[in-house]
Amino acid sequence: MAIDLKAAWSGQDVSALLASVEDDRSWRLEVSADGIAQLRDLSNVPDAAHEDSLHCFFEIWDQGTDFVGPGAASDKSLCSKIERILRENYPVRKGPRTLSAL
Numbered sequence: 001m002a003i004d005l006k007a008a009w010s011g012q013d014v015s016a017l018l019a020s021v022e023d024d025r026s027w028r029l030e031v032s033a034d035g036i037a038q039l040r041d042l043s044n045v046p047d048a049a050h051e052d053s054l055h056c057f058f059e060i061w062d063q064g065t066d067f068v069g070p071g072a073a074s075d076k077s078l079c080s081k082i083e084r085i086l087r088e089n090y091p092v093r094k095g096p097r098t099l100s101a102l
Contacts, residue, residue: 002038005031005090011076011083018082019073027068029058029082031090039068056089058082059100067102078102 001020003013017039021027026042033055040046042060051057061067072078085099 002036003086005035005037005086011079014079014083014086015073018068018079019070021068023064023066023069023071025063027061029061031055031057031086035090037086037090054097055091056093056097056099058085058102059098 001017003009003017017029017037021039021041027039028042029037030040031037031054033053035055066072066075067078081102085101088094089099
């Protein structure tokens with residue numbers, strides 16, 4: 001699942017994105033240069049070229065930290081924070097490429 005940040009989207013979309021994966025490995029929420037927000041499975045570490053192509057990304061959410069999966073999806077506070085940070089940083093970032101305000 002992905003969220004197109006150029007189209008209309010809401011906190012419910014953030015919740016659905018988080019619910020679309022299990023907290024059984026490390027994940028990172030990434031935003032591509034063209035505004036697509038999606039979760040990347042970090043079982044395979046991306047190379048520098050991939051990182052350079054991103055608009056921004058969250059810090060790594062390690063397995064078992066409950067930043068993804070059903071628990072995260074039902075956490076309204078977490079979903080609201082992610083929604084706020086995404087809106088504040090796309091299409092123009094207000095800070096560094098790594099978003100770590102959670």
